[in-house]
Amino acid sequence: MEKVTLMCAALAAASLTGCAGLNADVHTANPSAGLQGDPTYxxxxxxxxxxxxxxxxxESLLRDELAKRGFVAAAGNGAHYLLSIAYDTQPAVVGIGGKDCAPSDCGKADAPFALFGGTAYQHSLTLRFFERTSGEERYKVRAVIADRDADPLHAMPVLVTSALAKFPFDASSDWRVKLKQDKAGGVPSVISVKPLQ
Structure with missing residues (x-):
């Protein structure tokens, strides 16, 4: 799911019928290895x-959300995990295909065009937890959303909430997180978390 197609999410941002709501696609790696041991990072x-x-x-938002899940920020050698954070915003890529379309064969088109009054942007956040002593990656999660706002700071609360909606996520690697935006514009709340088929 590294090449995520987000037609529905992009259209939801344009308030079209049939794709209502705020959604994020989440992909996990190494969920079976899990985050065992001291919950410090x-x-x-x-x-x-x-x-x-x-x-x-x-970082501030991540620390707050990780603290709610029992993880504690620690200095240097006192941490069990090293946490790597990567985020990106770019014009969205729209996927075109049918039910018999293999992922590598489906047509994809860059979409820097105006989508119902605004360009669609894809925002992604990747969190990777490495065991500090061995350097082994123990858990990786990537959340992706699409909207019409190029500012990554506006996408940040949705990305963080989605990436940590289940922490850690179970064995299924691909998930759809549905959220509800707080009226005050704060951290959104999770409505449902379902594995993608």
Whole structure:
């Protein structure tokens, strides 16, 4: 699901009938390895993230949400896990295909065009937990949404909530998270989490 097609999510942003609601697609890796042991972590940064004005806000929201799930931020060698954060915003890619269409054969088209009054953007957030002592990846989760807002900070609460909607997610690797946006514009609430067939 690394190449995610988000036609329904993009159309939901345009308020079309039949695709109502706020949805995120979530993909997990290594769920069987799980996050066992001491629930402490420290966030690792790339040099570009040190210079980013957005990154501290992502980290702050993640720390708050991880704390609700029993994870504690720890300094350096006191952490069991190293947490890597990657996020991206780009014009959405729209997938075209039928029920007999293999993923590699389905037509895909870049969609930088105006979609019902605005360009569709795809936002993604990837969290990777590595065991600090061995360096082995123990858990990876990627959340993807589409909307008509190019600002990644506006997508951040939805991405974080979706990525941590189940923590950790179970054995199925692909999920659909349905959310409800808070009227005050804060962290959205999760309505349902279902595996994709």
């Amino acid at each position: 420290t966030i690792t940064r790339l040099p570009s993230q040190d210079a980013s004005g957005d990154h501290p806000q992502f």
